[in-house]
Amino acid sequence: MPHLKHDRIPRATISRLAIYVQELEGMEQQGVKVVSSEKLANACGVNPSQIRKDLAYFGEFGVRGVGYYVFELKEAIKQSLGLDKTWNVVLVGVGNLGRALLRHGVLRKRGFIIVGAFDCDPFKIGEEIAGLEVICSSKLPAKTNELYVEIGIITTPPERAQRAANYLLEAGIKGIVNFAPARINAPSNVSVEYVDFIHNLFSVAFNITQNQAKGLI
Amino acid sequence: MPHLKHDRIPRATISRLAIYVQELEGMEQQGVKVVSSEKLANACGVNPSQIRKDLAYFGEFGVRGVGYYVFELKEAIKQSLGLDKTWNVVLVGVGNLGRALLRHGVLRKRGFIIVGAFDCDPFKIGEEIAGLEVICSSKLPAKTNELYVEIGIITTPPERAQRAANYLLEAGIKGIVNFAPARINAPSNVSVEYVDFIHNLFSVAFNITQNQAKGLI
Numbered sequence: 001m002p003h004l005k006h007d008r009i010p011r012a013t014i015s016r017l018a019i020y021v022q023e024l025e026g027m028e029q030q031g032v033k034v035v036s037s038e039k040l041a042n043a044c045g046v047n048p049s050q051i052r053k054d055l056a057y058f059g060e061f062g063v064r065g066v067g068y069y070v071f072e073l074k075e076a077i078k079q080s081l082g083l084d085k086t087w088n089v090v091l092v093g094v095g096n097l098g099r100a101l102l103r104h105g106v107l108r109k110r111g112f113i114i115v116g117a118f119d120c121d122p123f124k125i126g127e128e129i130a131g132l133e134v135i136c137s138s139k140l141p142a143k144t145n146e147l148y149v150e151i152g153i154i155t156t157p158p159e160r161a162q163r164a165a166n167y168l169l170e171a172g173i174k175g176i177v178n179f180a181p182a183r184i185n186a187p188s189n190v191s192v193e194y195v196d197f198i199h200n201l202f203s204v205a206f207n208i209t210q211n212q213a214k215g216l217i
Numbered sequence: 218m219p220h221l222k223h224d225r226i227p228r229a230t231i232s233r234l235a236i237y238v239q240e241l242e243g244m245e246q247q248g249v250k251v252v253s254s255e256k257l258a259n260a261c262g263v264n265p266s267q268i269r270k271d272l273a274y275f276g277e278f279g280v281r282g283v284g285y286y287v288f289e290l291k292e293a294i295k296q297s298l299g300l301d302k303t304w305n306v307v308l309v310g311v312g313n314l315g316r317a318l319l320r321h322g323v324l325r326k327r328g329f330i331i332v333g334a335f336d337c338d339p340f341k342i343g344e345e346i347a348g349l350e351v352i353c354s355s356k357l358p359a360k361t362n363e364l365y366v367e368i369g370i371i372t373t374p375p376e377r378a379q380r381a382a383n384y385l386l387e388a389g390i391k392g393i394v395n396f397a398p399a400r401i402n403a404p405s406n407v408s409v410e411y412v413d414f415i416h417n418l419f420s421v422a423f424n425i426t427q428n429q430a431k432g433l434i
């Protein structure tokens with residue numbers, strides 16, 4: 001991993017780095033070798049100074065008057081984000097959203113391999129989804145010890161999120177992405193991320209309300 | 218709408234306000250009438266001063282030595298966020314994720330009613346999902362004029378996101394929540410939100426990598 005110049009990198013920077021990787025990969029596929037900071041910024045929907053600031057956390061990139069070398073920059077960011085490897089993931093909660101994620105090609109494409117699907121509903125246990133057999137959640141700690149799993153995804157209803165988290169913690173998971181609209185408790189050395197797209201709908205509703213009040217729409 | 222003391226409210230504040238609403242609703246259901254700022258902060262996973270700061274954008278809340286009145290605070294936040302009404306929503310892209318959202322009860326529960334589902338795949342057109350018949354995307358502008366739709370959700374593959382956005386814009390939509398991992402272009406008075414849970418997986422991967430480097434796990 002490259003030497004980090006700062007210990008703590010803002011979350012927004014990590015989100016943008018992920019966008020940079022996506023755009024750089026797209027450029028690489030189109031055979032682009034070098035990109036100006038203006039072009040990269042434009043593709044990513046940010047301004048060039050933001051990109052320079054974000055990359056400064058990781059070292060010196062870009063050549064004055066030339067721009068960025070697409071492959072090198074992409075590899076450096078991926079290495080910094082820990083994306084130069086694949087991550088084994090288990091998913092708890094095989095409802096509509098869980099099924100969608102199990103079948104969603106983008107996770108695998110980005111290096112996150114779902115190796116186990118768990119649910120406590122006896123009607124779901126044994127069902128096969130995207131090549132995985134649904135296993136009883138209580139077997140999660142024993143099962144994940146067999147595999148090398150570092151990340152857990154929770155897609156249970158909110159009232160079952162903490163129980164799912166407890167199984168994951170018992171299994172020694174190091175990071176959790178929680179799609180259930182509920183806070184979960186975990187030790188401080190376990191990274192927890194919340195995905196709550198209702199917040200995005202709230203934001204849009206709020207912005208529309210504001211735009212209407214201002215007479216912009 | 219309450220008078221806003223500031224024109225521009227940070228996105229993170231809006232996200233937290235959404236969490237406050239959720240927790241306040243839970244308390245209300247449990248018959249809680251008044252909550253201390255410490256208890257509310259604890260339930261929401263923030264510190265009390267953060268709550269005070271966030272609420273200060275909207276006015277004066279809380280009574281010294283008492284705390285917050287659960288119902289009143291919840292209603293005030295909902296009104297500020299534009300959540301004191303329901304919002305009609307259309308969804309474009311009936312893949313795994315689109316189907317999951319159509320069937321996901323949480324959207325309706327939070328006041329976002331999906332009134333139309335669109336896809337350009339002839340094999341999907343006419344299919345019924347969660348009580349909605351899938352309609353050809355090209356008919357979106359005509360169809361949404363019949364309904365009172367303000368928000369569009371995009372769940373297409375990335376390469377079709379802009380086309381979906383164009384249909385929504387043509388239909389006069391005022392806000393878009395884009396789940397496709399692609400930037401979209403829209404006029405500045407149209408609010409666009411991106412939901413990209415891959416970023417959350419990236420963040421967890423990054424944090425695990427960092428924690429490992431520090432010897433914390």
